[in-house]
Amino acid sequence: MPEHGGNLRDAKRLYGRDDWIDLSAGLNPAWYPAPALAGNAWHRLPEPDPALVDAACAYYGAPHMLAVAGTQAAIQALPRLRAPSRIVIAAPSYAEHAHHWALHGHTARQVAYAELGAAVDSCDVLVVCNPNNPTGATVPRAQLLDWAGVLARRGGWLVVDEAFADTDGTHSVADCGDRPGIIVLRSVGKFFGLAGVRLGFVAAQPDLLAALDELLGPWQVSGPAQQVGKAALLDRAWQQATRDALRHSGQRLHALLASHGIDAAGTALFQWWPEARPEQLHDHMARRGIWVRLFRTGPRGIRLGLPPDEAAWSRLAAALNEWTRESK
Template identity: 40%
Template sequence: MTTPRDHGGGLDAAVARHGGTREAWVDLSTGINPVPYPLPDLPNDAWTALPDRGAQEALIAAARDFWDVPAGAAVLAAPGASALIARLPGLMAAGRVHVPGPTYNEHAAAFAAHGWEVIETDGPAAQARVIVHPNNPTGLWHDAASLDAGLMVVDESFADIAPDRSLIGHAARRGVIVLKSFGKFWGLAGLRLGFAIGDPELIARLETLLGPWPVSGPALRIGRAALCDRVWADQTRARLTEDAARLDRLVTGAGAELVGGCALFRLYDVGDAAGWQERLAGHHIWSRVFPYSDTWLRLGLPGPDQWTQLEAAL
């Protein structure tokens, strides 16, 4: 049996331990936008028919336009970025992969499962590199100088908060794959929609690994509607920036120090992370701690009707 890896979420376990109903809890353990994209009406055949090529092509066209994908790069839609992460290490023979840490742990786990040697410190012998851009949980942004490995994975699951900082302009380079997620900025984690954008040869191999109909009919249509709605995206970026600043004022006012994060999540040094998590859980607020740090606490953004509960807890 595979040991579960450390992630945000796990609200059911928190409820079982601390009581209350799931509906009464505020889950700040993830970096998911708490105000999701409003779902459009869907035709019945989105649910009853196999996903058709026309809907897939419309989604890909919308993705190309929204992210300003270079003409030489290929775009593949998938059932979530996680499905892509699990398959990326199989695109070339196993060797050494540089995964600078601390970072999102699924990348290292996926490469290790395919027989790769995972290193955190860069070295000339690394055949592949993964950068999370911006990094989770530190919020560190990278630059194009990092794109120098044979297989270069750029995880931009959180990058839609600042499209001007995206590395998508380099996606047509040989060996580069940029990942996009619909679960964070659009707040639709349950939709299970993600994208791989990059080297056409590698994208073609990924497409073969995923098989036919990788994306559901509803996800094809919802994804296209969201990617075509630039007004919503612009308004959301402004709101996320304001809410992140509001969260910083609250948490630093309670004695924490801001040490990182981005507009979808904030990273604080609280001295005693486990103690803070327990105290917040007593008020039915779930937070994120890390096995490699006793002092770091990460908080996502509260929804519009959840701020009062957080203020009372702090």
């Protein structure tokens, strides 16, 4: 199983402490305030709520969507809906994509973002995180749609993971999910900070969504998750205020890192940079109760999410100051 952020139990096991600041998962630290649940939320079987899908289609601008138990469920299932195929995954990328395409008889290879255009003609499925996790790199919308057309003409797919697209949807192709071969994954875990509810959505043509739904089986999304997710997707005032706040915090994190000579890139939710000594920096932060995401390979680097409050910002700044002094 690939390694992921958010693994605070590992942090506590390795370093002790109870005062952790978890910056390892790139989630909005000011999560959506879940409303009170209906009294029968825990009792009824969670039959799909059409109003949840309607809210998702309106929020993401997609013509058709399927609610799933986090986009991880779709990532694991999509490779099972195709005969063995040639798969290209943009690299670096969310590790679960390559992991699962390689498990089901497909020939999967990872290709750098700059080389994707040359790889389209030699694959049946192209998988792109846009914005990329962990680097924040983006592929322009027009380019994605061009690739999708090339792939669709021979029965191929373009799979676009837009888990971090909520703060800037400029290059989103979710509204094009009714076109042949386009599959878009969206998550409420990142922008809404609701990773624990395990709720995501897939935009694609109805026949593909039906096949995915059949494969995943009944009662995919819990009743409480459906209620909380619908409230979050409909709350336009919260969404706009949160986008503004996250953009400001993202700029603040970028500026803080730059003040320490770190040339980082990313999104409003995280910053990433190639680090010459990533293991040492990861350990340095952990010994100060700050859990960051370590990337040991392809390429080696560090990713930081947003501190949750001013005390956490101060601790991060102090830890970076000490790292800078010790590195001289």
